Amino acid sequence: QKYNISENFLGPSPNIFLDFNFINIRKYDILPTMKQQSTKKKSRLLQKLVFTFQCLLIVGTAYFAFSAGLAIKQFAYTHSMFSIRKITIAGSHRCDNDILLSYSHIKKGDNIFRINSKSAEHRIEQHPWIKKVKVVKSYPDSINILLEEHEPLALLSLSSLYFINPDGLVFKKYSGESITNIPIITSEDGDNILADSNLLKKIIAFYKNYRDNGYQEKFPISEIHHEPFLGMSLYLKKSGTKIELGDSTTSSKMIAYLDKVQESLEQHGIGAAIVRLNESKNKNRFIIQTIQ
Secondary structure, three states: OEEOHHHHHHOOOOOOOEEOOOOOOOHHHHHHHHHHHHHHHHHHHHHHHHHHHHHHHHHHHHHHHHHHHHHHHHHHHHOHHHEOOEEEEEOOOOOOHHHHHHHHOOOOOOEHHHOOHHHHHHHHOOOOOEEEEEEEEEOOOEEEEEEEEOOOOEEEEOOOEEEEOOOOOEEEEOOOOOOOOOOEEEEOOHHHHHOOHHHHHHHHHHHHHHHHOOHHHHOOEEEEEEEOOOEEEEEEOOOOOEEEEEOHHHHHHHHHHHHHHHHHHHHOOOOOEEEEOOOOOOOOOOEEEEOO
16 A cells, blocks of 8 residues: 655655555564574573583482492491401411411401402412412401412422422422421532423422322332432432432333332342342343442
């Protein structure tokens, strides 16, 4: 619709008209946009409130857990319920239990949670007889110490006498322990026997075979001696008889003749003697030299 504004405001002027038809704005177009913006604002506000609540919940939970943890720790570390009342040691045959406990630094009345098992194990392993150890806590008030001791295979003569185990490990200096029926390993090379690891391994392998086949019970050895040229010799404990076996590679085969050697010595009433198995070409025969 056209309006002649000149007649109302500017006076007569038939040439000036204002056409409002180009404005096509309806109130129904504006209202939905305003509602959407309002909804978005409310949604963002709600998201912020939810995020803030979640953060407060996490912080509150963490604080509660931390406080509860401190309270539980304080209870565990101080309550008499967790004081050690029983200490059990298993596998101890040559070690004094009181000495082992002094190595462990564990005593009755200590709080079980304050015991560091690995540290206690490391300290106990410093005892020369101990090969392996396991410290086990049995809550609320008991400690179990499980031991594996070194097996003394023989005594090794160096500058002093030392115990040696089946693995060839020299683990303790001999100090008068009462251990029967194990031989002394000696060598013309003295302390240098440790430098020749292959030689020591062969001697140990020979004696393990000797023992495991029951010969140490039948013919106990007091000494295994090695000389660079003669090889290996055995000294029988009961008679003092020396049996020359020769090279360590053939020594294990020679021990099968010990029954015949002993039988022959008894038949001829011979006590101490030197039996040279290493010089006999016929292994069904051997040389016996009596000791006057």
